[in-house]
Amino acid sequence: MKPVVKVENVDKAFGSGDKKVEILNQINFSIEPYQLVALRGRSGSGKTTLLNMIGALDHPTAGEIYIEGTPISKYNEKQRSELRRTKMGFVFQSYGLVPLMTVEENIEFGLRIAGVPRGEWAAKIKESVDIVGLSKRSKHRPYELSGGEQQRVAVARAIASKPTLLLADEPTAELDSKMAFHIIQAFQELVKNRTTTIIMTTHDPNILEIIEHVYTLEDRKIDYRKKEIYV
Numbered sequence: 001m002k003p004v005v006k007v008e009n010v011d012k013a014f015g016s017g018d019k020k021v022e023i024l025n026q027i028n029f030s031i032e033p034y035q036l037v038a039l040r041g042r043s044g045s046g047k048t049t050l051l052n053m054i055g056a057l058d059h060p061t062a063g064e065i066y067i068e069g070t071p072i073s074k075y076n077e078k079q080r081s082e083l084r085r086t087k088m089g090f091v092f093q094s095y096g097l098v099p100l101m102t103v104e105e106n107i108e109f110g111l112r113i114a115g116v117p118r119g120e121w122a123a124k125i126k127e128s129v130d131i132v133g134l135s136k137r138s139k140h141r142p143y144e145l146s147g148g149e150q151q152r153v154a155v156a157r158a159i160a161s162k163p164t165l166l167l168a169d170e171p172t173a174e175l176d177s178k179m180a181f182h183i184i185q186a187f188q189e190l191v192k193n194r195t196t197t198i199i200m201t202t203h204d205p206n207i208l209e210i211i212e213h214v215y216t217l218e219d220r221k222i223d224y225r226k227k228e229i230y231v
């Protein structure tokens with residue numbers, strides 16, 4: 001099976017001339033299908049930058065990123081947006097919920113964009129809302145929810161379409177430890193059922209403890225560690 005993600009000799013710098021800041025230098029790694037991967041590193045180490053490049057939202061300065069074997073650097077904006085829409089789910093720090101839509105409608109909107117057939121929406125909305133424990137809140141609008149609840153809606157929306165690749169930036173940052181574990185368990189189920197490959201960033205040592213594949217960004221380089229997990 002091809003890796004879902006292959007990052008090859010990737011450099012990333014922002015700015016130019018005197019203001020040039022090199023964030024990532026010669027990054028290489030591959031992620032096999034149905035892995036749950038954690039990306040850790042100090043604030044400013046480039047975790048979000050790397051997720052953005054894997055998610056075709058930003059371009060490497062050098063090197064190549066392959067999604068399911070296809071190099072994406074030559075994709076035009078339309079192809080990149082198609083790739084994101086059909087294969088990827090995103091949980092980013094701003095959540096990106098539509099304020100005037102209820103929880104259900106926000107998830108439905110995500111399903112529509114991902115091209116999921118209409119007949120599957122109701123079941124997928126129910127399933128994803130149940131997974132994040134928000135069944136009782138599904139008719140509420142984002143502004144009626146706490147920060148952690150909004151984050152769970154973003155998770156539900158991202159997993160509802162069962163994307164090939166889920167990219168999640170600090171998806172448990174706003175959650176208490178019980179709910180954070182619950183979300184990670186849901187991620188582990190998606191991986192175990194061979195539904196999705198997940199890359200998430202986290203600072204939380206308790207979560208890093210239970211994730212098998214951990215990548216660390218430090219001094220512009222990446223380091224990989226596979227752990228034995230006993231659960």
Ligand SMILES: Nc1ncnc2c1ncn2[C@@H]1O[C@H](COP(=O)(O)OP(=O)(O)OP(=O)(O)O)[C@@H](O)[C@H]1O
Nearest residue numbers: 014015021023041042043044045046047048049050
């Ligand atoms: N568009 C941009 N222009 C200039 N510099 C940027 C840009 N985006 C990110 N950076 C810089 O790149 C570095 C890495 O940022 P990034 O957001 O990837 O870090 P991070 O590891 O995700 O941090 P955190 O844990 O705080 O979210 C930071 O120093 C940041 O200021």
